[in-house]
Amino acid sequence: MARPDFPITTERLVLRPFTMDDLDAVHAWQSLPEVARYLYWSARTREESRVALEAKVAVPWPTAVGESCTLAVQRRDTGQVIGEVHVEWLHEEWRQGEFGFVFHPDHGGHGYATEAALVALRLGFTHLGLHRIIGRCDGRNTASIRLMERLGMRKEAHFRHSDIFKGEWGEELVYAVLDDELRP
Numbered sequence: 001m002a003r004p005d006f007p008i009t010t011e012r013l014v015l016r017p018f019t020m021d022d023l024d025a026v027h028a029w030q031s032l033p034e035v036a037r038y039l040y041w042s043a044r045t046r047e048e049s050r051v052a053l054e055a056k057v058a059v060p061w062p063t064a065v066g067e068s069c070t071l072a073v074q075r076r077d078t079g080q081v082i083g084e085v086h087v088e089w090l091h092e093e094w095r096q097g098e099f100g101f102v103f104h105p106d107h108g109g110h111g112y113a114t115e116a117a118l119v120a121l122r123l124g125f126t127h128l129g130l131h132r133i134i135g136r137c138d139g140r141n142t143a144s145i146r147l148m149e150r151l152g153m154r155k156e157a158h159f160r161h162s163d164i165f166k167g168e169w170g171e172e173l174v175y176a177v178l179d180d181e182l183r184p
Contacts (some may be wrong), residue, residue, distance in 0.1 A: 020050075038141040066090075068087060075107075095129060
């Protein structure tokens with residue numbers, strides 16, 4: 001699949017592959033318990049953030065099923081890296097993928113996550129040739145639910161008590177959008 005030309009710019013953002021120079025920014029949100037609350041990892045130490053960042057840097061664009069591309073989301077006005085979006089190639093024949101996002105809470109409520117998530121979805125459809133992309137979140141994560149609904153994704157599943165998540169039964173929601181359904 002064709003790797004896009006990076007960086008990708010939107011009205012307010014620059015999306016680009018991560019570099020190890022982004023460690024301070026990544027650790028700034030990965031170290032926050034409120035960010036890790038609905039994720040499968042807990043607030044990270046600087047060393048844990050470094051290891052996670054190395055994995056992001058290692059795959060700048062997926063070339064095989066099971067790989068994902070995680071992009072730094074940088075504000076154009078300040079140059080500050082405020083979050084990340086990713087798209088994962090799940091299945092070649094069925095052209096399936098998954099996307100996700102994590103942002104520093106100091107930048108919430110301004111539409112940055114929606115703007116960046118739309119880029120991630122478009123990359124999955126146009127550059128990976130995906131037909132269907134899902135997004136998953138904890139059933140209590142209202143911010144992620146609202147974001148996926150703003151993108152025009154439909155809720156396809158609600159799995160109750162589907163796993164033990166941080167010591168308690170978890171509920172997972174699955175949203176999806178098809179390549180011909182993505183809103184402009």
